[in-house]
Amino acid sequence: MTVVTKDGQLLKADFSNQIIQCDHTKLDIRIVDSNGNLLSDRPWLTTIVDTYSSCVVGFHLWIKQPGSTEVALALRHAILPKNYPEDYQLNKVWEICGPPLQYFFTDGGKDLGSKHLKAIGKKLGFKCELRDRPPEGGIVERLFGTINTQVLKDLPGYTGSNVQERPKNAEKEACLKIQDIDKILASFFCDIYNHEPYPKDPCETRFERWFIGMGRKLPEPLDERELDICLMKEAQRVVQAHGSIQFENLIYRGESLKAYRGEFVTLRYDPDHILTLYIYSCETNDNLEDFLGYAHAVNMDTHDLSIEELKALNKERSQARKEHFNYDALLALGQRKELVEERKEDKKEKRRSEQKRLRSASKKTSNVVELRKSRANVSSKKDDKLELLPERVSREELQVQKIELQPEVSGQADTQEQERHKLVVPNRKQNLKKIW
Template sequence: MPDKEFGLTGELTQITEAIFLSESNFVVDPLHIILESSDSQKLKFNLIQWLAESPNRQIKSQRKQAVADTLGVSTRQVERLLKEYNGDRLNETAGVQRCDKGKHRVSEYWQQYIKTIYENSLKEKHPMSPASVVREVKRHAIVDLGLEHGDYPHPATVYRILNPLIEQQKRKKKIRNPGSGSWLTVETRDGKQLKAEFSNQIIQCDHTELDIRIVDSNGVLLPERPWLTTVVDTFSSCVLGFHLWIKQPGSAEVALALRHSILPKQYPHDYELSKPWGYGPPFQYFFTDGGKDFRSKHLKAIGKKLRFQCELRDRPNQGGIVERIFKTINTQVLKDLPGYTGSNVQERPENAEKEACLGIQDIDKILASFFCDIYNHEPYPKDPRETRFERWFKGMGGKLPEPLDERELDICLMKETQRVVQAHGSIQFENLIYRGESLRAYKGEYVTLRYDPDHILTLYVYSCDANDDIGDFLGYVHAVNMDTQELSIEELKSLNKERSKARREHSNYDALLALGKRKELVKERKQEKKERRQAEQKRLRSGSKKNSNVVELRKSRAKNYVKNDDPIEVLPERVSREEIQVPKTEVQIEVSEQADNLKQERHQLVISRRKQNLKNIW
């Protein structure tokens, strides 16, 4: 019977293929059949995501046109969809969502009242059933508030409000506490339960700001404390890798810490590490909190390349394994070091800033020794018969994992925009010229640059692949004339900033000098022009006065004045006030008469104007 069913299925498959390959079905464009039969919203989301991951502008332009043709919209509409995708506003689910989706249309008072009743019953260890909550809501509305039927929430609405709370309570009862038992279970944000059954199956990662002050290479106290990123195996709680940062880490720093945990550890001899250290990639899950740095596209691309899935934890206690390490570091390592600030104000030493004398390299050496020689080889808390490393080694099947090629982990390094290969295999990046013999054959082509932020003078060059892959490794390029130096990306950017500032200040000074010279030159030329104009006018005036008798007349008048010996009174003598004798009464009469005359004239003037205005109006 099964054979007959299989044969019938095979015949149906052949018939179906024959139908699809018949000529009658190609009357309609197959592209429309695919679009109509698939989830249009999900297809749109995948196409925009494919567009957003374009390696360069040329490929992005081609993909934009292809997406517009596929969706039957304009390229401007595709740009709007891309903007929504970059702002996390483009939904992957199908259909048009309501603006009030996921929200209850009852008042905030009733929502809070229903939640409070149920949560109080949980605190009293006597959880109420949904029907009991409905009866309590009805009693409160009718008896306490005096409402009528229909003015308070319907039972179905009460059930919808209670369902998330009930489901959350059920999950809390069902899930085991992380760190207990021979196997561990953690819960993701979307409700999945992940069970750790072997080593490197679920890798956890988190950050913390260490409670210690450090100094720079010159012994100057740094204003900020160092940040620590740890990568921990959930099955054995063994620390697989860590990294220290001066600034708050982001997605690029998380990728570098993950790269450190995957590769076998190679430390200098002055670190004096004597015991083995675990390593290897996440086999299934990379479990983190919901921070922005853990939700980046960079980490998703790493997971796609290394075949693991990024998951976010539901509650803070789901990351208890990685969180507990931070307290262990404070109590067992940092507390006895100079510059320790304490985890709270009560424990804060008085002279933490004055006693600080350790640099970030010293803290890195101390933590590497602690993780490798002490923490990973301490007894496992839930099974003291074996250490954390022994449990990790046993969970790996009794053998070390196969080390990955370092080129496969270059995706964990920082990624920059593409550059064009110039003459002689040269590339310009961050105001430096890099050169490599392997790039001579790629002159004029786009390449992808990857680099280690701590060693920026050497870049890894890959070809640009249109299929969003990492591309083929083309070789290394090194900074020209800087073979004997070491430089980080932060130091290089700082040097570029200082150089740009000095160039800008110098150019401004030169510009001011040139402006002053231009002003002096213009002023000088204007003065010369003015003097030439005055000289020309004087010459013209003197030429026009050659036939004039004005000069002769003035000379004759001057001779007459000289011959006359009578004195010429230019101004009359000054008369004192006492010499003036005028009767006061007459003055007052004259003043009053003048005032009366002025008053009469003023009234006559006003009257005449009014009459004139009235005449004009009529």
């Protein structure tokens, strides 16, 4: 019942909603997207728990690791009354709600100790405190263990909290979506966990203890507009003609925005229902933000998209546009190359035709043909008899000629050999230069 803050201050819970604790964890289960493809990471769970009764006041599931804005959205879910649709099939009414009456107790992470949460606390009248050590958040940590052992263990895609219990085919068996996990957890918190016996006093349930701690009456619900500060906040936009605003590649329009054409406004939205924006005036030093009205996406009245789905659609559209642009660029590049090659061939053809024309023009003034004709006439008028080729000689005649020529050839060879090896000894008195 007592927690220690990071500053060493002891906080004791004497009634319900006095100290609200918040923490998040990654669930031990694999899920798939809307198309049945396995997501790369496990879902994250953010829980809001009452310290006095250990009841779950609110929760929220995320695909990515939550930050300060996601914690603010989970706090908004905890403060407002829960009105779940019929497909959630809740057997009991989730009556636990209300803002932190004194403290909002979280761990020392940057996402839980941000300026955004402090601004929410300043507006709603509670103080944000950080816990000293992890054991100070035992109520939330035990809840995470209960979820793994009582809820997720028998579901397909359960990965196990330790190595010994880790199934081998968790990725193959995963078939649940994040909406299915949300329904399962909502049913568990509302119908089972909040109505189980309080651990320190089994005579009463967690809900009974919370109801007694609230003075046996339910808290008055806050105006939803007062909790818009918990919504996601985007950069400012300019109101365009006919009260339209452009956001995330969509055109939004609101009748109440026509009078603010050309002025900057602040956009807030629910990430699960992005097709409706909450429009506020810009905050100044003198005046706070004023709610101006709603802006709905044009021509999308029958649709409902989350911020993740809208970003995925914008990404696919951008990729398709980029591929189309690349195709057009490649097509234009191919046409340019064909045009260049065609012009090069035209230039080569013109050069060849010009060379052929010059050659034909030079042949008209040439007398090579006449010289060749005159030379042929001169050679034919000569009286010199042309030497004819000898007739074919038999092999026997060739052998006789070789035998007759052999003595002469040998004698010539001897004389040549003697002259070649003849030693010339110069006279010593004779000058060498003259001999050379």
